[in-house]
Amino acid sequence: MTSDIAAILAIDGIATGAVYALVAIGTVLIFTVTRVIFIPFGDIAAFTALTLAALDAKRFPGTGALVVVLACLATLIEVISLIRSGDIRLLPRALLFYLILPLAVVGIAWLTMRMDPPLAVRLVLALMLITPIAPLLDRIVFRPIADGTVLLLLTVSVALHFALVGLGLLFFGPEGVRTEPLTSFSTEFAGVLISGQTMLIVIAALVFSGLLYLFFDFTLVGKSLRATAVNRTGSRLMGIRPARAGTIAYLLGSLMAGVSGILIAPVNTVFYDSGFLIGLKAFVGAIVGGMTSYPGAAIGAVGVGILESFASFQSSALKDVIVFSLLIPILIWRSLASLHSEEEIEE
Amino acid sequence: MTRLHVQLAAAAALACLALAPVVLSPFSVTLMNYIGIYSLVAIGLALLTGVGGIVSFGQAAFVGIAAYATAWVSALNGQSPWLGLLFGVALTCGVAAILGVVTLRLQGHFLSLSTVAWGLAIGFLFGNVDGLGRFNGISSIPPISLGSFALVSSAQIYYLIWGIVALVLLLGYNLLDSRLGRAMRALRGGNALVESLGINAFRIKLVTFVIAAFLASLSGWLYAHMSRFISPGPFDASMGIEYLMMTMVGGAGNLLGGVVGAAIVTLLKNSVQDYLPLIAKGASGQLEIVAFSALFILFLQWARQGIVPSIARYLPKIRRERPQPAPPLPRRPQPTPGELLLKVDGAERRFGGLVAVNNVSFEVRSGEILAVIGPNGAGKSTMFNCLTGALRVSKGEIVFAGRSITRDPQSRIAKAGVARTFQHVKLRPRMSLLENVMLGTYGRTSSGLFAGAFRLNRREEASARHEALMQLERVGLGDKPFELAGNLPLGNQRILEIARALAADPALLVLDEPAAGLRRQEKLRLAELLRSLRAGHLTILIVEHDMEFVMSLVDRIVVLDFGSKLCEGVPSAIRSDERVQEAYLGGVA
Numbered sequence: 001m002t003s004d005i006a007a008i009l010a011i012d013g014i015a016t017g018a019v020y021a022l023v024a025i026g027t028v029l030i031f032t033v034t035r036v037i038f039i040p041f042g043d044i045a046a047f048t049a050l051t052l053a054a055l056d057a058k059r060f061p062g063t064g065a066l067v068v069v070l071a072c073l074a075t076l077i078e079v080i081s082l083i084r085s086g087d088i089r090l091l092p093r094a095l096l097f098y099l100i101l102p103l104a105v106v107g108i109a110w111l112t113m114r115m116d117p118p119l120a121v122r123l124v125l126a127l128m129l130i131t132p133i134a135p136l137l138d139r140i141v142f143r144p145i146a147d148g149t150v151l152l153l154l155t156v157s158v159a160l161h162f163a164l165v166g167l168g169l170l171f172f173g174p175e176g177v178r179t180e181p182l183t184s185f186s187t188e189f190a191g192v193l194i195s196g197q198t199m200l201i202v203i204a205a206l207v208f209s210g211l212l213y214l215f216f217d218f219t220l221v222g223k224s225l226r227a228t229a230v231n232r233t234g235s236r237l238m239g240i241r242p243a244r245a246g247t248i249a250y251l252l253g254s255l256m257a258g259v260s261g262i263l264i265a266p267v268n269t270v271f272y273d274s275g276f277l278i279g280l281k282a283f284v285g286a287i288v289g290g291m292t293s294y295p296g297a298a299i300g301a302v303g304v305g306i307l308e309s310f311a312s313f314q315s316s317a318l319k320d321v322i323v324f325s326l327l328i329p330i331l332i333w334r335s336l337a338s339l340h341s342e343e344e345i346e347e
Numbered sequence: 348m349t350r351l352h353v354q355l356a357a358a359a360a361l362a363c364l365a366l367a368p369v370v371l372s373p374f375s376v377t378l379m380n381y382i383g384i385y386s387l388v389a390i391g392l393a394l395l396t397g398v399g400g401i402v403s404f405g406q407a408a409f410v411g412i413a414a415y416a417t418a419w420v421s422a423l424n425g426q427s428p429w430l431g432l433l434f435g436v437a438l439t440c441g442v443a444a445i446l447g448v449v450t451l452r453l454q455g456h457f458l459s460l461s462t463v464a465w466g467l468a469i470g471f472l473f474g475n476v477d478g479l480g481r482f483n484g485i486s487s488i489p490p491i492s493l494g495s496f497a498l499v500s501s502a503q504i505y506y507l508i509w510g511i512v513a514l515v516l517l518l519g520y521n522l523l524d525s526r527l528g529r530a531m532r533a534l535r536g537g538n539a540l541v542e543s544l545g546i547n548a549f550r551i552k553l554v555t556f557v558i559a560a561f562l563a564s565l566s567g568w569l570y571a572h573m574s575r576f577i578s579p580g581p582f583d584a585s586m587g588i589e590y591l592m593m594t595m596v597g598g599a600g601n602l603l604g605g606v607v608g609a610a611i612v613t614l615l616k617n618s619v620q621d622y623l624p625l626i627a628k629g630a631s632g633q634l635e636i637v638a639f640s641a642l643f644i645l646f647l648q649w650a651r652q653g654i655v656p657s658i659a660r661y662l663p664k665i666r667r668e669r670p671q672p673a674p675p676l677p678r679r680p681q682p683t684p685g686e687l688l689l690k691v692d693g694a695e696r697r698f699g700g701l702v703a704v705n706n707v708s709f710e711v712r713s714g715e716i717l718a719v720i721g722p723n724g725a726g727k728s729t730m731f732n733c734l735t736g737a738l739r740v741s742k743g744e745i746v747f748a749g750r751s752i753t754r755d756p757q758s759r760i761a762k763a764g765v766a767r768t769f770q771h772v773k774l775r776p777r778m779s780l781l782e783n784v785m786l787g788t789y790g791r792t793s794s795g796l797f798a799g800a801f802r803l804n805r806r807e808e809a810s811a812r813h814e815a816l817m818q819l820e821r822v823g824l825g826d827k828p829f830e831l832a833g834n835l836p837l838g839n840q841r842i843l844e845i846a847r848a849l850a851a852d853p854a855l856l857v858l859d860e861p862a863a864g865l866r867r868q869e870k871l872r873l874a875e876l877l878r879s880l881r882a883g884h885l886t887i888l889i890v891e892h893d894m895e896f897v898m899s900l901v902d903r904i905v906v907l908d909f910g911s912k913l914c915e916g917v918p919s920a921i922r923s924d925e926r927v928q929e930a931y932l933g934g935v936a
Contacts, residue, residue, distance in 0.1 A: 144648045151402050151459060155595070156647050158404070158588055163640035170634065280467070287460065317475040320467070327464035328450060331457050 009309045015198040015267070017305020018205035019045075022260035023282035024289070024301040025209060026253030031291050032229035033249040034242075036142055036153045041257040042279020043164040044134060048261030049270040050168070052126040053177035060113060062171025063129040064106045070136040071102035077140055098139065102132040119182075123262055130258045134250040143243060161276060168272035176274075179265040201263045208259060209298055212252070225249060277320065281308065284327050290334055349666050364509050368502040377501040378617060380573055382610045383508035384566050389593040389605030390515055391562030396591070397599025398523065399555040400535040401451070402459040405466025406590045409560045411473055411582025413439045413567030418485040418577050423478075428491045428572050436564045442469075443560030447553045466587045474579040484578030491572045504573050511565060512606065518800040519602045525799025525808065526792050531555050533775055533786055539737060540773040542757035543766075545790035545851065554796065592643050598653025600777070607655050615642070667829050670781070670816045673809035676791045678852050679764055681884065682748060684714035688855055688886050689734075694743035696729050703729040705910040706743070711855065716877065716887045718897045721907035722931055728770070730907065731859050731890045735767050736760040748854060762790045766853035768844040770860040776833025780824060780843060783832045784815035787850030818846040822876055838869030842876065849880075856880070856887045862896040874900045894931075898922060906930070 023041050030038040047063060054061035075098040082090055109125045117125070141160055145152060185196030216222040227235040228245040236242060264270065264278070285304045289296025304323060312319040368376050388406050395401050416438045417431030450461040474482045490497045491507065498504040522528045530546045534555070541548040571577050580586075589612065597608025619635050650657060682688050689711040696704040704726045711717050721727050732738040734745060736757035744753050752760050761767075766787070774783050788811040794804035819825045822842050832843060841861055848856055858877075862870050870893075877887060877900060891897050897904065897918070904921045906913040908930040914921065921927055 141644055141648075145651075148651070152647060152651065154459065155402070155591065156644055159592070159640045159643045159647075162585060162588070163637050163644070166634065166637035166640065170637070280463075284464075287457075318471070321471045321475065324464045324468040324471070328461050331453055331461045331464070332449065334457060 005313070009313055010306060011194060011198060013306030013309030014302055015201045015305070016309060017285075017302030018201045019260045019264045020278065020282040020285050020301035020305055021205050021298040022208060022256045022263075023278060024285040024297040025212060025294050026256040027279075027283055027286045028289060028291060028294055028297045029212075029225075029249050029253050029256075030246075031286070033225055034138070034142065034146070034153075034246045035150055036138075037150070037157055037283070037291075038134070038250075038253065039154075039157045039161045039279050039283065040134070040137070040164050040275070041253060042277065042282065043161060043168065043275030044130060044254055044257040045261035045264065045278050046270050046272065046275035047133070047164075047168060047172070048126055048130045048258040049179065049265035049274075050172040050177055050272065051129055052122060052262055052265055053179050053270075054172070055113065055122045055125060056179055058113075058116070060110060061126075061129065063126075063133075064109060066167060066171050067102050067106050067129060067132050067136070070133060070140065071099055074136045074139040075099040077144075098136070102136065105129065105132060119180075126262060127255065127258045130261070131251055131254045134254040134257075135247045138246055138250045143246075146242075146246075161279070165273045165276065168275075172272045174272065176269040176271040177265065178269045179262075181266040182262075197263075197266055201267075204259055204263055205298070208256060209294065212256075212294065215252075221248060281305075281323065284323070284330070287327070287334055288330055353665060361513060364513070365506075368505050373501060376505055378613065380501055380505055380508050382606075382613045383505075383512050384569050384573065385590070385593060385609035385613060386512050386606040387515060387562045387566035387569070388590045389597065389609045390512075390519060390602050391559035391605075392590055392594040393597070393599055393602050393605040394519065394523075394531070394562075395555055395559040396594055397601065397604070398531050398534070399552060401552060401556065402591070403462040403466075403556075403559070404459065404584070404587045404591060405462040405469070406559065406563050407582045407584070407587035408466045408469035409439050409443060409563035410567035410570065410586075411469065411579070412442055413564035414571040414577050414582065415473060415479055415485070415567075417568050417571050418488050419479065421572075422485050422488040428489060428568075431571075432568045435568050436561060439560050439564035439567070440557050443557050444553070447556040451549060451552045451556060462587075463584070467584050470579065470583045470587075473582055480578070482579060484576060486576045488571050488575045488577065490575065498572075501573070504569070508569055508573070511569070515562060515565075516602055516606070521802050522796070522800045523602070525802075525804055526789060526794050526811070527551070527554070527796055527799045529778075529782060529786055530789060532778060532782075536773055536775050539757075539769070542737075543735065543761055543769075543773075544786050544847075545758050545761035547758050558796075595651075595653055596643075596646055598655035598657070600653070601655045601659070604653050604655035608653070611654070615639075669828065670812040671809070673813040674806070676788060676810050676814050676852070679854065682713040682854055682886075684884055686713045687711075688713045688748060689888070690744075690746040691730075691734070692744045692746070694730070694733060694740045694745065696726075696733055696738060697741045702910050704733065704740070704907075707907065707910075707912045708743075709905045709912065709915060711886060711888055713854075713886050714881070714884050715902040716881055716889065716900060718889045718891055718901040718904045719907060720891055720894065720897055720904055721913070722892070724909075725907040725930075726910040727890045727892070727907055728859070729910075731857065734888070735765060735857060761851070764852075764854035765857060766848035766851045766855070767857040768841065768848055768859060768861060770863060772837065772840045772844060774832040774840055774843060774847075776831065778832060779829045780819060780832055780835075780846075781812065781815050781828040783843060784818050784846045784850045785811050787818070787847040788814055790851055815846075815850055818849045819843075821849065822846045823872075838865050838872070841865065841869075841873065845876065849885075854886065856885055858887065858889045858891075860891055860893075861889065862891060862893040870896055 023045055026041050027038060030036055051061040051063045075095065078094045078098050079091065082088065082094055105128050109129050112121065112125060137160065141156060142153065145156065181197050182200055183196035187194055216226055224235065224240045225245050225248060227238065228240055228242055232242050281304050282301055285301025286297040288300025288303065307326065308319055308323050311322040367379060371379070388410055392403065392406055395403055413435035416435035417428060420426045420431035420434050421428045446465055450458060453461055473479060479485065490499045491504065492498065498507060523532065530541070530551045533541050533544065533546065534548065534551060538548045593608035593612045594605055596611055597604030597606065616639065619638050687710055692708050694704055694707045695702065707730060719727055719730060729738065733740045736752065736755055740753060744751055747763055747765060750763070752763060792807050792811050794807050798804040816825060816828055819828055822845055824839060824843060824846060832840065835843060861873060865873065874896065881887060889897065889901065901918060903916065904918055905915045906921060906927050913926050913930060914924055
């Protein structure tokens with residue numbers, strides 16, 4: 001391997017890693033606020049790419065139907081639980097958030113699409129269509145078992161991923177998509193060609209992580225989310241509703257995953273089931289950060305990207321074997337690190 | 348319901364199974380074969396997840412290793428499938444042992460995530476290694492033959508599969524009712540509990556993990572020689588999750604749950620495949636996985652326990668007989684009264700910048716009750732944890748019965764004769780009083796895996812059972828030995844913990860705030876019990892902050908304040924000590 005090849009692999013790895021980083025940050029966000037290890041973020045990313053591709057091809061994406069189905073289900077569950085607990089006066093609010101808003105999003109997307117919108121609008125539409133999915137899934141799947149163990153939530157999360165893969169095939173079909181590059185700009189740096197797309201990915205990752213940081217440190221909602229992450233009961237006593245904090249976390253996480261899906265679509269061919277590996281690798285990155293640190297998760301995800309890039313150069317067939325085998329030493333390292341802190345907390 | 352009823356039910360079930368191929372259609376028999384093969388994995392997973400508390404997403408990888416191993420031996424190298432079995436089992440157990448040694452020290456969900464990691468890595472390997480047929484798989488695998496009789500048809504291999512399942516269930520239930528099985532069932536109580544009983548938790552986890560892998564390897568061997576063709580598909584990550592699903596649906600705490608879960612999931616999948624095309628034409632393949640995952644999620648939302656435990660609740664309880672007198676278990680040589688038993692010399696424990704225990708020294712002499720007291724935050728619990736090995740001292744030395752235990756792990760300190768109880772009671776609520784106390788005899792008994800599975804341990808078990816009953820009677824809980832520990836009120840739970848500690852035949856009994864949360868009557872009963880134990884020459888160390896309880900009971904008191912020893916003496920001297928009053932009351936006005 002010459003230094004040229006190494007440089008190309010490294011840049012490639014950083015770009016892939018930046019995509020994982022966005023998903024990883026979303027994963028950490030959800031885990032800290034709700035204790036759910038949300039494996040399906042990878043699917044959300046893949047669905048965004050498929051949605052964008054459908055919009056590009058002037059077809060209305062299957063995401064619309066998916067959102068409508070989920071919204072109806074979530075509304076049904078919410079209404080039943082409200083009636084059971086006798087909180088009838090909360091019904092209009094529930095209908096607004098679980099039915100009218102998602103349906104309005106789909107409606108707007110449907111109307112706008114007829115006007116043959118430019119790329120920028122299509123990007124926004126794709127993100128708009130994808131963001132309701134995770135919060136709705138949260139209401140349908142996770143809220144009834146919110147008090148369960150991390151392991152129960154993880155098991156459900158894995159099962160949910162498989163359901164989504166099936167739904168993905170149903171709504172998007174088996175064809176892989178590759179969208180138009182967002183930019184054709186490219187530049188040479190130290191003798192290595194860097195495409196504008198790569199730069200865009202890295203910049204987007206940096207900008208979105210930065211925005212998240214600002215959100216957490218300088219807004220009340222952000223602070224309430226952090227409070228929920230630290231202590232659910234405590235923040236509840238301060239008037240923060242964990243369920244609402246969870247919904248916000250899912251919205252934000254979906255947005256991050258959606259952006260990563262848009263960024264990866266022009267680089268890799270995305271299939272309905274591509275999400276699993278994106279999600280898992282992002283998750284590996286999140287674990288490197290101990291599932292609690294955003295910069296840690298981002299650095300870990302970039303590390304995974306670079307590792308994958310070099311591994312696929314060595315043996316493209318075994319790259320996933322290499323990446324997941326390396327997860328074990330990382331887990332051991334993290335477990336030892338967290339054991340130490342647990343011991344101190346106990347005292 | 349008596350034991351005989353259970354045996355009759357099992358015999359009836361066996362008879363039904365034996366008749367099944369005669370009555371059922373060939374297709375149904377094939378379905379039964381799949382159920383049997385999946386059952387083996389699910390039984391292993393019930394042991395690992397339900398009993399041992401280790402959630403594994405990767406069992407399909409173990410099935411795959413054994414299936415590919417036997418296919419390689421028999422189809423690619425023309426050897427006997429029996430050699431394939433040997434090779435497959437050895438390889439699977441070897442891989443499991445290595446993975447276990449590396450990962451089983453991981454905590455909580457880290458451990459489960461590692462199973463996802465190696466499950467995926469091994470799954471990817473099957474399709475990508477040269478010489479294993481890559482994604483085309485390996486075909487023309489020979490059938491298993493007994494002598495010259497080849498098990499070709501599904502009705503023929505049926506008896507082999509279900510014979511193995513029945514045998515595995517029998518040995519499995521035997522094992523769970525043995526010394527090792529009780530240790531496995533204690534795993535969910537946490538490392539602190541398990542280690543305090545003198546059990547090496549890591550070793551027990553490793554054994555459980557390898558047993559589960561062994562059952563998966565049997566399943567893989569049967570699968571390869573039944574379907575006569577293998578490809579990477581049935582061993583990938585989604586299958587690993589399906590096995591977990593079977594276990595959870597059946598009821599993870601129960602081995603029979605594995606069989607029931609495998610049957611339900613397989614039949615359900617089969618009927619989903621049958622009926623979905625009728626509802627949604629052309630989309631059945633996609634909907635199948637959706638319907639299936641949705642059902643699983645619904646199941647986890649509504650019945651986390653699983654089917655078998657939910658049904659078992661309504662069955663009549665099995666009536667058991669009180670343990671009969673049996674030869675006593677060996678006792679350890681007890682120290683002579685008055686002799687130095689425990690010596691803490693300049694113990695110090697730091698957490699970062701905080702000194703929780705600072706240069707504390709004291710001695711415990713055989714036959715006395717010594718109390719370590721102090722206001723909140725005085726360092727009592729840290730001192731206690733250092734004594735029992737849950738924490739290591741940063742400086743200083745702890746000598747027990749003439750031997751330094753400063754660096755010993757918890758289980759070795761427990762084996763040396765220090766038995767403890769917990770401030771927050773750690774019992775196994777779903778085990779009977781008798782079984783909970785029998786856990787205490789772990790260090791005094793020796794039977795292992797095979798003795799447990801094949802019931803070669805009857806004499807030792809009878810002795811352990813009798814010993815446990817005697818200890819229950821000694822503390823006054825002897826009237827209902829088969830009651831579940833979780834049904835006892837808190838006061839009696841603490842007493843039960845003491846009985847469990849006594850069953851270890853300790854030289855020193857260490858009690859962590861035994862009076863916390865007890866009512867007055869319960870405290871009096873506890874004090875009476877401890878006095879009677881002292882009368883039997885047992886040495887007791889109590890860490891406590893209930894002054895009234897301590898003053899009337901103990902021989903000597905060590906007072907800690909802000910991590911340091913304030914003073915030491917007989918209760919009356921401590922009561923009138925001004926420094927102690929100041930520490931507790933914030934100074935005399």
